[in-house]
Each structure stands twice: as C-alpha cells, then as structure tokens.
Amino acid sequence: MSDPQHPYGDAGIRFLVAAACLVVVVAGLRAAAELVLPFLVAVFLAVVSAPLMGWLQRWHVPRPLAALCTILAAVGVVGVFGLIVGGSVNEFGAAAPRYQARLQALLESGLRLAGRTGVPVQEWRALDLLPVSGVFDLLGGTLGAVASFASNTFLVLLTVAFILMEAVGFSAKLRAAFGEGTQFLPLQRMTRQVQRYLVIKSTISAATGLLLGAWVALLGLDFALLLGLLAFFLNFIPTLGSVIAAVPAVVLAALQFGLARAGVVALGYLAINVIFGNLVEPTLMGRRLGLSALVVFVSLVFWGWVWGPIGMLFSVPLTMVVKIALENTREFRWVAVMLDANPRTLPPPTPAAGGTP
Numbered sequence: 001m002s003d004p005q006h007p008y009g010d011a012g013i014r015f016l017v018a019a020a021c022l023v024v025v026v027a028g029l030r031a032a033a034e035l036v037l038p039f040l041v042a043v044f045l046a047v048v049s050a051p052l053m054g055w056l057q058r059w060h061v062p063r064p065l066a067a068l069c070t071i072l073a074a075v076g077v078v079g080v081f082g083l084i085v086g087g088s089v090n091e092f093g094a095a096a097p098r099y100q101a102r103l104q105a106l107l108e109s110g111l112r113l114a115g116r117t118g119v120p121v122q123e124w125r126a127l128d129l130l131p132v133s134g135v136f137d138l139l140g141g142t143l144g145a146v147a148s149f150a151s152n153t154f155l156v157l158l159t160v161a162f163i164l165m166e167a168v169g170f171s172a173k174l175r176a177a178f179g180e181g182t183q184f185l186p187l188q189r190m191t192r193q194v195q196r197y198l199v200i201k202s203t204i205s206a207a208t209g210l211l212l213g214a215w216v217a218l219l220g221l222d223f224a225l226l227l228g229l230l231a232f233f234l235n236f237i238p239t240l241g242s243v244i245a246a247v248p249a250v251v252l253a254a255l256q257f258g259l260a261r262a263g264v265v266a267l268g269y270l271a272i273n274v275i276f277g278n279l280v281e282p283t284l285m286g287r288r289l290g291l292s293a294l295v296v297f298v299s300l301v302f303w304g305w306v307w308g309p310i311g312m313l314f315s316v317p318l319t320m321v322v323k324i325a326l327e328n329t330r331e332f333r334w335v336a337v338m339l340d341a342n343p344r345t346l347p348p349p350t351p352a353a354g355g356t357p
Helices: 009-031 033-058 063-116 132-150 153-168 170-178 185-218 224-234 240-256 259-285 293-313 315-327 333-339
Strands: none
Touching: 009 033, 009 293, 033 063, 033 153, 033 185, 033 293, 063 153, 063 224, 063 240, 185 224, 185 240, 185 259, 185 315, 224 240, 240 259, 240 293, 293 315, 315 333
16 A cells, blocks of 8 residues: 555556666567567558558458468569669678779879968878768678568468458457457557558658669669669658668769769759658648657667667668557647647547447
8 A cells, every 4th residue: 555645655656667677678679679579560561551452452452362362462562672782792701802902092082172271180090070981881791681581481471371362350359359249449549540650651662763773874874773662661660760771862862973973963862751751641641640759769779779770771661550559549649749740630530439548
C-alpha cells in the first residue's frame, strides 16, 4: 500500500522498473537482430502488399489465388532488389580503387591550391584531411551488410506468405475468440493508419528513387541503379535521408566528370526532393503523419546502434508506427504529441465501442 505522505514514492519506483524493463527489451532486440530483422522486413512487405490482395478480392478473385498473386508480386520486388544490390556490390568492389585514387588526387590538388593562397599546408596530406580508404571501406561494408542480409530472402518471403495467409481469416478468428458483437475500433484504426502511412511512403519513395535514378543515368553517372535504390530507401528518413542520398551521387559526379556536373546532379536532387517532400507527400499523407526533426535524428542514431545500417533504414517507419499506436491510446497520447512535428493537428482519440482503447 502506498504511503499518502510520500505520493511520489510509488511513481519513482514504477519509473525505475519501467526503465529497467526498457533496457532489457533493447538489449534483447540488439542480441536477436539476426532473427528479428528478417521478420521485421517480412511484416513491412506484408503490410505494403496487403492492399494489392484486398484489391484482387474486390474484383472477386478467390482469396487463395489473391494471396498467391500478392506473394508472387512480393517475390518479384525482392528479387529485383537482390539483383541490383548483388550486381552493385561486385561493381563497386572493382571500381573502388579507381575512385579512391581520383579522390586522393582531387584532395592533393585542393591542398596545392590552398598553399598558393597562403594557407600553411606544407605538412598536410590528403589522407590527413579525409581518410579516403576508410570512406570506401565504410561504403563497401555497408553494401556487404545489405547483401548479407539479402541472403535471408527465402525466410523473409516465407514469413510474408504465412502473414498474408493468416490475414485472410484474422477478422473471423477475432470474432470467434471474443464474440460476434465485439468491436476492435482502436486496433482497426491503428492498423489502417499504419498501412496508409507505409503504402503512401513506399509509393513516394519509389517515385523518388525512379526519378533520381533516371536523372543520374541521363547524366552518365556510374551505379545509376544503385543510386536510385539508395534514394528509395533513404527517402523513408525525412529531411536527413535526402541529404545523405545526395552525397554519394554528388561525390561520384565530381570524381567522374568534375565539379560542374556535380552541381547539376545536386540541383536535380534538390528539385526532386523539394517537390516530393514539400508538395506531394504532405498533400497525400497529411501534416499529422510527421515527426519532429529531433525525433528523426534520435531515432536514426538509436535504431542504427541497435540494428546497424538496416536499423537506420527502418528507424523512421518504426518510430512512426510507435507514434500511431500511442496516438490511439488515452494514457500515452501525450507521448505521441511530443513526437509529432505538428502537435496542434493531432485529433483527440475517439471513444471505442465495446471496450476501452
């Protein structure tokens, strides 16, 4: 029983217990990354693919056939990604020494130019300013991690198939378990919001990747497919993702053609990202499906620490799912308000029929 003279005693203990539980959960997620990450990708693919299965069913396609067609579509998408990443890893490994030498020569030229202007650079070296080999090792290591993760493709697709088949009769299973009159409005609302966010974000990211890949291919850059795929994945990270995606393309253009072509590439990235990020995406998604810049940065660092490069790619979608879930509760809605970039637009939670949210 709590002491009325110390009303904050129990609250402090609950906070410490919750913090300890959070530490244990995070440590478990980090330790189980090899198992959790394929399942996470499978859930993402299943949620994005579910509207296709629903569309087929509305056209009176039998449920098993609709599920099979959806699974085959997911297999095709994952197969294309795997081919692009696998081929790009080999090409990047063969071309890295050549670009490394060009980058070092460019830095040496910059040092000589700085020396003529009176800057004391006599004892400087290009590798002291920028660890060229480390940069290319980091890029190669990231591609290698993605390629290694792609080796779990069979497990991912098998999990997607089971999730889609389970989703076909999940509503009937809930009604059988809790009664025909039971409604799950908060759960249904949260599911619709998460699915809407992931589908719209995936569509916008795909369009961004296609346009940027076509842009760099038109300008003659190497690795156009890889740069487009990189823009697709990084577009899930608001603001920071577009900047990170532009850096490799601009640097590659500077090494391959010079600074003038690099400026043209940068302008294309800027124009496409401004159009999609400031006009198309807010119109389709709404202002309330957003995160503050600080939350985006912290989630990027946190999930990157937990799960590495793959965690950084999924950092914002994961945080957005958590925000949507918290927004549909009464006790933790204040956390969703703190995470949002436009808290005034958050509507109050609607009362649930047949139970509390």
